[in-house]
Amino acid sequence: MILDGNQRGGARDLAVHLMKPENEHVEIHEIRGFMADTVSGALREAEAVSRGTRCHQHLYSLSLSPPETENVSVSVFEAAIERIEERLGLSGHPRVVVFHEKKGRRHAHCVWSRIDADTMTAVRMSHDRRKLGALSRELYLEHGWKMPEGLIDPALRSPLNFDRKEWFQAQRAGKDPRDIKAALQQCWAASDSGKALAHALEARGYYLARGDRGRIVAVDTQGEVYALARWIGLKTKDVRQRIGDPDTLPSVEDTRHKVASLVRDRLSDFIGSVTEDFARAAAQLEGQRLAMVERHRSDRSAFDEAQRQRADDEARQRASRFRKGLLGLWDRLTGKHAKLREEIEREADACALRDAQERQTLVDRQRQERLALQKEIDEERRMHVRELARLHREISRTARMQEQDQAISVGSNERRRRSRHRRLEL
Template identity: 30%
Template sequence: MISGAMRGKGGDALARHLLKVENEQVIVLVPRGLGSRELINQVRELVALSLGGRTDRPVYHVHCDPDPEIADNDGARARFWHLFEAEFGLTGQPFCGAVHVKHARRHEHRVYSLVRPSGAVVDIGHDFARRERCARIVEYERGMPRPTPSKHSRAIVSALREQGRDDVADWMEASGTTQAARPVARLSPQERLIEERTGVSLDDLRAAALAAWRESSDGAGFLEALRARGLSLREGRSGPVVVDATGTAHLATRLVGAAARRADGERIPAGDVKARLAGLTLGKHGDDHGTAVGRDHAGAGRDQAAPGGPGDGARPRGDAGGEVARGRPGRADADGGRRGERGVGDALDRLAARPAAARLRAGLRLMGGGRNAALAQAVDSVRSRGWVWVPGTRTDIWGVPISADPPRLG
């Protein structure tokens, strides 16, 4: 039995995924704790019920797929969900979902709310190993000769013994699964979704990145080898990223390391990749949609050759009083940088110049979600009452200066 899970914000896309027509049959489950009849509205209701929790990822999407050797598919799924809910404390939590029939096999998806009525958020830490433990129990109880290989086998056996399930632990050890090499999935759930969305094979991308790595001996050579394969190298949030033809970024250390592990059985350390690329001047991912890597790199080289140029430790300067521009290295500040008439700085100045009452209301709105919109309306209502104003002071209870005509938010 295999299972997978992803935590997120929910939304209509998730409901459409559960209803996708590529399955031979989709059976919508009877929901728990929800009043809506259609699946898309059930997912929306789950999200609405989670607004009181202090999390921006209140929805937990889980699926389980019993092994074909298990004859009683329905019974195996029911047993898995019983163990799963007990393990994570999800018994009684609202959920919705669907059963998919594909190639004459059934697997089940459920979408749970992680926010309890009190506002507390369910702890799903180490969820992969915990779900695997539930699956191993089902496999043992349903008479499978061997457990499904798992990289967490040793940890699962230890946890089973702590729970008093020595029978399952002995079965796993007798199968040799705790001594076998740890299996590595070809794709993570997130990578699988990216591959489906972009249509770009991650295996092919990894192979191209590894070939470029082996052809080069320094960062500049790696960059040129990537360009020859239609790829570019940019600076991402967590370090250099390889950008494919669709503009999707892939962390270079992970891409090269995973490719080497699959090809040679030994991963190229992330430190080695970072060291080779440390001397490069790269544009930010998203600038020019990832198409100007060659120009950025070449421009940086020309700048370094010119004494006093941007490549000599300086940055291009705009026209506004020598303000340092925040553009890419080697690029002139053609539009006045970010301090122009429509820049970020000007926008911040306009926000700072707004009345205090308007700033307060904006802050409440930006705190997120319909809950705070309702809070802002409640503040409007309360502040309209005369007793809110504190006698003998120059400000109200929110610190807003009192005038003859008390201001109203908005």
């Protein structure tokens, strides 16, 4: 289970994030230690308490993400949260727990107030990432889950992680940032010189150019500019060492003109056709997804209502077993009432456990159905990416052919000019 936590303020923004409708299912699991009974009210309450201190980042927000293919019960999440509290020194602090489901994946968010109301001081979160990393490894080992390489050794962490700036830049370009980052890093790893890198990038639809302040950038077929060092995770001096003097590269403007000409003249229609095909397929799959989400929500609502009705009926039946009047008083005097109450409490706990297991079974079944659809969605997207990559390779081949034709034309003109000059001298 991946544990990702950070200190923060902004109670209102966090509440909006926890309840955002972009998730297919949002379930408020627990609100503890607050007077309010809503997520927004609880977090604003924590913010109000923090104003009696000098702490600005008065919340600790944590996400708990199990492996997507594992069916993880609520009790496992609850046990992990209790252990996290103990490791971080947040035991007993007010908290909110919310479950999110999207694309067939289920994860939880837990938000604590860092403020100790008795002392009006904030709990220090020293070495929280190290503690969470250690606990995460323990959870993977205890449950027999396959541990990510990046968790085994931080040096092996996936290179596909990206920050918010990279994400929004990629969104503007209409591409998945994971594809962009992987393409640039694979090109770098597969090349040992500036020329080889340029050819590798062109095969993926990217062209080297000279950016501002001496930076080396890559320009894609849509004219979007990517700082090469930033996207492949190296220092600028390392990139310059392989590629050489940035002044030898064309400017971003010249590169954009070149790319635009290539796309416009050769393959823009083909790319548009592929995109239209993908859009149609994606729209159909999106319709299936929306229908499935609505059906799952309806099934959960009906299931919860049926469980509530059954729980009420069972509670009434258990209550009817207590005798009333003088007989009930006699039962209290003889201790029979207390024994019956203990028996009924055990039955109530067993019923609650049964209800939780039944609901978990429903959630797991729906997740498996959603994951199957997500595989179709991902495969459609991969097919789209592969087709675009093929077209980009064609763009690269066409560009090299045009450059060769230009060079041949220039050479021929130069030879004709020299030949005329010699004839004139004779």
